Amino acid sequence: MRISTLSIGDELICGQLIDTNAGTIASRLLLEGLRIQRHLTVGDNEPDIIGALSDLGRISDTIIVTGGLGPTADDLTSRAAARATGRRLVINEEARGHVRQMSGKLDNLIVCPLSDKQAMIPTKSVLIPNPSGTACGFHLMHNGCFMFFMPGVPSEMTIMLRDTVIPFILERVPHKRVIRTVSLNLFGPCEAEVDELLSGIARAELGLTLGICVNFPWMKVTLRAEADNDDAVTDLLVPAVSTVRDRLKEYCFSSGDLSMDDTVAELFRDKCLTLSLAESCSGGLIAKRITDIPGSSGYFSEGVVTYSNEAKTRLLGVPADLLNSCGAVSSECASAMAKGARAASGSDLGLAVTGIAGPDGGSEEKPVGTVFISLAAADGCWTKRFQFNGNRDEVRAMTAWTALDWLRRYLLKRE
Amino acid sequence: MRISTLSIGDELICGQLIDTNAGTIASRLLLEGLRIQRHLTVGDNEPDIIGALSDLGRISDTIIVTGGLGPTADDLTSRAAARATGRRLVINEEARGHVRQMSGKLDNLIVCPLSDKQAMIPTKSVLIPNPSGTACGFHLMHNGCFMFFMPGVPSEMTIMLRDTVIPFILERVPHKRVIRTVSLNLFGPCEAEVDELLSGIARAELGLTLGICVNFPWMKVTLRAEADNDDAVTDLLVPAVSTVRDRLKEYCFSSGDLSMDDTVAELFRDKCLTLSLAESCSGGLIAKRITDIPGSSGYFSEGVVTYSNEAKTRLLGVPADLLNSCGAVSSECASAMAKGARAASGSDLGLAVTGIAGPDGGSEEKPVGTVFISLAAADGCWTKRFQFNGNRDEVRAMTAWTALDWLRRYLLKRE
Numbered sequence: 001m002r003i004s005t006l007s008i009g010d011e012l013i014c015g016q017l018i019d020t021n022a023g024t025i026a027s028r029l030l031l032e033g034l035r036i037q038r039h040l041t042v043g044d045n046e047p048d049i050i051g052a053l054s055d056l057g058r059i060s061d062t063i064i065v066t067g068g069l070g071p072t073a074d075d076l077t078s079r080a081a082a083r084a085t086g087r088r089l090v091i092n093e094e095a096r097g098h099v100r101q102m103s104g105k106l107d108n109l110i111v112c113p114l115s116d117k118q119a120m121i122p123t124k125s126v127l128i129p130n131p132s133g134t135a136c137g138f139h140l141m142h143n144g145c146f147m148f149f150m151p152g153v154p155s156e157m158t159i160m161l162r163d164t165v166i167p168f169i170l171e172r173v174p175h176k177r178v179i180r181t182v183s184l185n186l187f188g189p190c191e192a193e194v195d196e197l198l199s200g201i202a203r204a205e206l207g208l209t210l211g212i213c214v215n216f217p218w219m220k221v222t223l224r225a226e227a228d229n230d231d232a233v234t235d236l237l238v239p240a241v242s243t244v245r246d247r248l249k250e251y252c253f254s255s256g257d258l259s260m261d262d263t264v265a266e267l268f269r270d271k272c273l274t275l276s277l278a279e280s281c282s283g284g285l286i287a288k289r290i291t292d293i294p295g296s297s298g299y300f301s302e303g304v305v306t307y308s309n310e311a312k313t314r315l316l317g318v319p320a321d322l323l324n325s326c327g328a329v330s331s332e333c334a335s336a337m338a339k340g341a342r343a344a345s346g347s348d349l350g351l352a353v354t355g356i357a358g359p360d361g362g363s364e365e366k367p368v369g370t371v372f373i374s375l376a377a378a379d380g381c382w383t384k385r386f387q388f389n390g391n392r393d394e395v396r397a398m399t400a401w402t403a404l405d406w407l408r409r410y411l412l413k414r415e
Numbered sequence: 416m417r418i419s420t421l422s423i424g425d426e427l428i429c430g431q432l433i434d435t436n437a438g439t440i441a442s443r444l445l446l447e448g449l450r451i452q453r454h455l456t457v458g459d460n461e462p463d464i465i466g467a468l469s470d471l472g473r474i475s476d477t478i479i480v481t482g483g484l485g486p487t488a489d490d491l492t493s494r495a496a497a498r499a500t501g502r503r504l505v506i507n508e509e510a511r512g513h514v515r516q517m518s519g520k521l522d523n524l525i526v527c528p529l530s531d532k533q534a535m536i537p538t539k540s541v542l543i544p545n546p547s548g549t550a551c552g553f554h555l556m557h558n559g560c561f562m563f564f565m566p567g568v569p570s571e572m573t574i575m576l577r578d579t580v581i582p583f584i585l586e587r588v589p590h591k592r593v594i595r596t597v598s599l600n601l602f603g604p605c606e607a608e609v610d611e612l613l614s615g616i617a618r619a620e621l622g623l624t625l626g627i628c629v630n631f632p633w634m635k636v637t638l639r640a641e642a643d644n645d646d647a648v649t650d651l652l653v654p655a656v657s658t659v660r661d662r663l664k665e666y667c668f669s670s671g672d673l674s675m676d677d678t679v680a681e682l683f684r685d686k687c688l689t690l691s692l693a694e695s696c697s698g699g700l701i702a703k704r705i706t707d708i709p710g711s712s713g714y715f716s717e718g719v720v721t722y723s724n725e726a727k728t729r730l731l732g733v734p735a736d737l738l739n740s741c742g743a744v745s746s747e748c749a750s751a752m753a754k755g756a757r758a759a760s761g762s763d764l765g766l767a768v769t770g771i772a773g774p775d776g777g778s779e780e781k782p783v784g785t786v787f788i789s790l791a792a793a794d795g796c797w798t799k800r801f802q803f804n805g806n807r808d809e810v811r812a813m814t815a816w817t818a819l820d821w822l823r824r825y826l827l828k829r830e
Contacts, residue, residue, distance in 0.1 A: 013451050015441030016628060018433060022456070026430030036428050037463065039456040041437070048452065055470060183431075195487045212487060213426045214568075222431065277720070283706025284699035287720045291698025294774050294807055302726035304719050305692070305702045311717035311760065315730065345726065359709050392709055 001173055003029065004038040004060040006052050008067035008077050009152055013043040021066045021157055028161060032170060033179035033226065044068055049080035057084075057145045062169060064161075067152030069135040071118050078138075081149055082122035085142040092121040095136040102134040128164045132156050139168070146172075178233045182241050183222040186251040187260060187405050194219060197247045201240055208236045210244075216394075217401050218260065221248070253408055261289050264404050267411035268299040275407070276345035277303035278316050278337040280328065280354040281371060285400045301345050306337070316340030316352075327366075329354050334372035335383045342376045349410075350376040353403055355386075357395045371399050375406055382406075416588055418444065419453040419475040421467050423482035423492050424567055428458040436481040436572055443576060447585060448594035448641065459483055464495035472499075472560045477584060479576075482567030484550040486533050493553075496564055497537035500557040507536040510551040517549040543579045547571050554583070561587075593648045597656050598637040601666040602675060602820050609634060612662045616655055623651045625659075631809070632816050633675065636663070668823060676704045679819050682826035683714040690822070691760035692718035693731050693752040695743065696770040696786060700815045716760050721752070731755030731767075742781075744769050749787035750798045757791045764825075765791040768818055770801075772810045786814050790821055 005025050011017040019041060026036045040056060042048040049068070056063050068077030082089040096119035118135050121127070128137030128148065133156040139148045148165050150157045170176070186194065191214055198221065202210040207226040212219060221244060225236035245252060254263045268275065277287050277300075287303035290296050304315045309328055312318040317340040318333060326332040334354050342350025355371030362368035369390070374383040388398040420440050426432040434456060441451045455471060457463040464483070471478050483492030497504040511534035533550050536542070543552030543563065548571040554563045563580050565572045585591075601609065606629055613636065617625035622641040627634060636659060640651040660667060669678045683690065692702050692715075702718035705711050719730045724743055727733040733751040741747040749769050757765025770786030777783035784805070789798035803813040 013441060013454060014445050015438035016626070018435060018438050020433060023430035023433050026428060030429050037457070038467070039428060041454040042452070051474070052453070059466070192486050211425050211489060213432060283711070284702025284718055284720070287699025288703045291720070291722070292808070296698070297722045301723045302719065302721050302730065303699055304717065304730070305699070305706070306717050307706070307712045308716040315717065315719070393707070
């Protein structure tokens with residue numbers, strides 16, 4: 001089955017709105033073992049829409065179209081669909097009834113003449129019900145190609161896709177292959193290193209593929225198995241996932257949609273430990289990420305952002321002598337901050353970072369990107385110097401990621 | 416000029432990653448008066464890439480391609496480009512030098528054999544420099560069509576687009592109309608209110624259009640003027656911008672790319688005042704945004720994130736009695752936190768927020784989204800209760816935006 005998607009809209013082709021429909025359709029179909037071959041976007045322009053339908057029609061047996069079914073003058077999809085497939089555009093009474101009923105429900109507006117436009121449907125089409133909006137969708141068959149037309153509003157489109165389009169497509173898939181994917185999230189190594197670590201696992205000839213997706217500064221490894229039946233997919237996928245996990249070891253922090261922040265939160269809840277933070281160069285970013293997670297008040301008591309030396313001394317008890325002799329960006333200062341944060345709050349763990357995020361403030365000895373991270377606990381205090389690359393945002397992001405990864409690794413080792 | 420874009424990547428065609436490059440390219444070109452005609456996406460698959468280049472080549476005189484130039488085995492764009500245009504794929508010494516130099520800089524890794532793959536470029540191509548990544552881009556001419564190839568990493572692509580691709584395209588545009596845009600950023604009113612405030616300003620028939628783009632929780636109003644020459648554009652644009660500014664008044668916090676955070680930073684530098692923060696429900700988000708800006712150490716001395724009551728008392732001097740009688744989410748507590756932050760640090764301004772970000776912790780009297788913001792200064796202390804809607808992330812975002820907007824409005828009024 002060769003499936004293409006077509007998104008229609010001036011706001012999409014001009015970059016004023018990012019298209020999420022194509023991604024939604026692709027990922028929903030992938031769960032059913034179906035892959036999109038091409039995704040095309042054009043503006044609200046009749047010749048472009050007709051050209052797109054004709055070009056995609058040549059290489060596809062199914063086209064899923066979204067957008068351009070609205071009530072305003074720049075919504076041209078129905079007319080273009082009629083022209084492209086040699087049909088007339090006529091008032092569809094069922095669609096008109098729906099438009100009138102929904103207009104009343106949605107806006108408490110008097111039905112305006114415009115709304116009849118949304119009831120104009122190409123002849124020899126079947127309506128696709130839209131339970132949450134005014135625009136009905138429709139589908140038709142042209143030159144051996146099924147074409148589905150849905151409105152571009154993501155919430156409406158998603159329901160119509162699930163309830164009508166996907167069931168319709170699945171009924172027509174001749175020999176349905178089973179496809180499952182498992183994704184693992186990792187932090188630490190570079191892409192080339194991951195590629196080497198995972199070499200030889202993918203076996204495309206057996207239906208097992210592996211993709212690496214970099215989302216700075218973390219990565220997602222996705223294993224995808226395709227076979228005739230569920231057991232065969234399991235036989236491919238289970239050992240492969242286990243091999244990937246073995247090779248990635250501690251780099252892998254979670255699977256699926258679980259973020260680094262979620263993972264750290266889960267560990268804190270499991271281990272019943274509490275945390276306090278002392279941040280300098282990350283400026284509250286670590287506290288922000290910890291408190292992004294609902295329920296973080298259960299283990300996070302407080303954080304301080306100490307930009308000035310005076311604040312480091314007053315809030316964390318870092319000795320003024322130490323600041324004078326070693327400097328605020330030093331291993332000694334980081335340890336004193338972590339211990340100070342832990343002691344002041346009575347938390348189980350104190351985590352501190354101090355460094356130079358840039359763009360200014362670097363020196364030959366301590367260039368921009370120099371960061372010290374320290375973790376103080378009952379069983380010791382560990383401090384390490386890092387050298388991160390990139391601009392201020394990237395150095396700060398790497399600092400927060402590395403600090404959270406330290407917490408994760410420490411918590412994993414705790415009983 | 417007929418321009419198309421092509422995004423290449425399995426993660427895009429499978430819906431695992433939303434493509435932002437196409438939108439970036441479209442909106443940057445639109446600023447120059449150039450429109451994208453088609454945008455196509457295909458997976459990391461040689462026949463599909465070759466088919467896409469050939470189909471787009473038939474209807475375009477320029478194709479801008481992103482993605483698939485990475486070091487791993489599934490990056491196939493260079494090879495497909497060579498095949499599609501009848502070229503050989505050869506090691507390009509300049510590209511190889513660049514890969515080696517950047518690999519060392521970025522990862523502190525020994526150059527691994529993989530990286531030579533990124534130096535394989537089709538013959539008769541011109542390199543597009545990539546100052547921030549390992550993959551050089553390249554461009555070539557085939558059957559009267561210019562094809563530009565860039566890596567898919569958005570930060571790298573954006574620089575290459577700006578520095579090489581757009582200047583190259585502009586040199587070849589025959590009769591260029593003059594187009595200029597001015598955008599103003601605003602926070603506070605809802606879209607319908609802005610729409611009403613700005614009614615009647617756009618004059619499409621004269622070449623003056625106005626667009627409102629909502630980027631929760633702020634908005635961008637863009638005025639775009641198009642005419643035959645520079646003077647005519649100025650005559651259209653200048654009075655319109657001035658009218659928009661008059662009507663938006665204090666809602667408008669900046670113009671162009673200047674963010675709210677930049678604006679607040681600029682005001683702090685201008686007014687030579689210092690700030691300390693006391694955050695509860697925003698959990699460090701305000702400190703993070705203040706310290707996102709380079710040079711913030713000049714006016715920001717410290718912040719505390721006090722989730723527990725005990726920390727509010729110890730770090731900010733909020734009386735335990737007050738916490739017992741009024742609760743931590745109260746006007747009284749917010750004022751005490753702001754005054755405490757100011758007093759402890761000796762800063763000119765103390766800003767505090769306390770509230771219920773959710774999803775739990777709300778009551779009938781103080782539902783989720785209840786937030787108190789307080790600003791303490793030498794000339795007084797102001798505290799206000801807000802009721803924000805949305806989920807935890809949205810309540811926290813609105814809290815930080817509103818707090819920063821308070822700072823902005825206070826600083827604007829200071830001599």
